[in-house]
Amino acid sequence: MQVVVQTENLRMEFSLGLGRGRMVALDDLTLQVESGEVFGVLGPNGSGKTTAMKVLTGLCAPTSGSAWVLGQPVGNVSVKNEIGFLPEHPYFYEYLTAEEFLRFYARLFRRGGLVLSKRVDELLELVGLTRQRRTRLQHFSKGMLQRIGIAQALINDPRLVLLDEPMSGLDPVGRREVRDIILQLRDQGKTVFFNSHILPDVEMICDRVAILMEGRLLAMGPVRELVGSISVRSVEVELESVSSTEIAVVERMAEKVVVMKNYLIAVLPDMASVDEILRLANVHGWRLRAMTPRRASLEEIFLQEVSKHHHEIR
């Protein structure tokens, strides 16, 4: 597997002005992203996600540490031929039409005879803006701007796509469209590095995630592993034909019991109590309707990591 993004002990400090000291935005960040991965970065506001993007795209030079993209040091002009970037809250040249906008970015690549108009057409199609191709960006909605921004990032058919909060400000339909685009990019063998606040989106499409907090890496790994490490948190069991006198028996073992019209839902703390319930069901003639293990979602892991971190620094 080829390593596409690599950072080593990356540190980024911002000067806050004379006498106000310095702000550490990235602190000893080391990570690797491999070719073909969809890599998600999670972190609360101000945790350094955007800063990491700026270093990787060569917009800011790190204070110390190093970073490579596609085997070359970041900031190399030749590397920029192979990457695409969607900045956070993008502002664009609003007086351009969608088509002019994409043509403008295409012209920034000095490749002779780039098959321009075909690529522009393809991208407008991909982001669903073919009908608005002659509309000026000032008349675009937030979602449409986000999509034209993604198209802009893909104009050079990049091997690595960096997206800074591609789903922010989008409605559920828009978010799904962006998710689909990212998955499509993965199917084309591209590497996607993105960050988001919207955890279910990250959980749904990422191969691996990193959790960032105050510029430090708290956890990194495949979504499954991060979720699995907390393992099954509880099991939800639905039972039928439990008589009202028997409910107390269930309640004694369950964390929580919800009695419905003709069945009940019991939330059991561990597998041992599941075994016990199944034994009792046999004895009392209860019928098992469903059994669902409840895993921790990425959101819970995220909140847990963040609060752990808060405890540590106290």
Place this chain on the structure above:
Amino acid sequence: MRFGDIAAIAQNTYKENLRDKILYNLVIFGLVMIGGSLLLSTLTIGERTKIIMDVGLASIELFGTLIAIFVGIGLVSKELEKRTIYTILCKPVSRSRFILGKYLGLVITLFVNVSIMGIGFFLILALIHVVPNFTIVAAVLLIFVQLLILTAFALLCSTFTTSTLSAMFTLSIYVIGHLTEDLKNLALRLSDVFSSTFSSTLLEVVYYVLPNFDYFNIKGEVVHGVSIDPATVGSILLYGLVYAAVLVALSCLIFERRDVK
């Protein structure tokens, strides 16, 4: 070498400038003043042609300067403020090429606007049956070259400071650039009064480093019908272009080192 990226940035800058309302207002004011000189000349005793030439050229210079300053200072800072620059600098466009493209875009804007005002000026001259001779055309051309320096200076400022400060710096350089002859005279005086050569040497260095906008001012010759030979115009032109090029090169140098945050 391909210049598609610089051309794209220049074209985009020009398009953006065209949407600037200040620009239209300034050009319209300039045209009104040039036209107004016709009216003014009928009200005054004296030579009509002289007044029209004087007011016309002064208007082109004044409004050209205002355009150069007000549009020039926003060139880079607007891209930084609106963060449109992120999407450009993450493409394979070096910062120098970005600066060149921005400068070129503004030069095109200035060229179009000075041309419009120049044509207005020539039309007014045609009304009083004056056919523009070489010196008159050269006077407009030299105003344009002076604007090239001023814009380059505004660009240089905007690579490291805010638009307000850039405007102030550029305005000062405009004023100082017209006073450089006085600086030189002052230097001569000082060396007469004090025998110390330090202050006069310093002033002399300043004199050679600062642009001398008096070179570009041939209004007097135009008004008094003195003709200027092409070789002189050519050397002033060269001075202006070299000066502007040095400023642009400096801007590139500074911007290459700047972090875009």
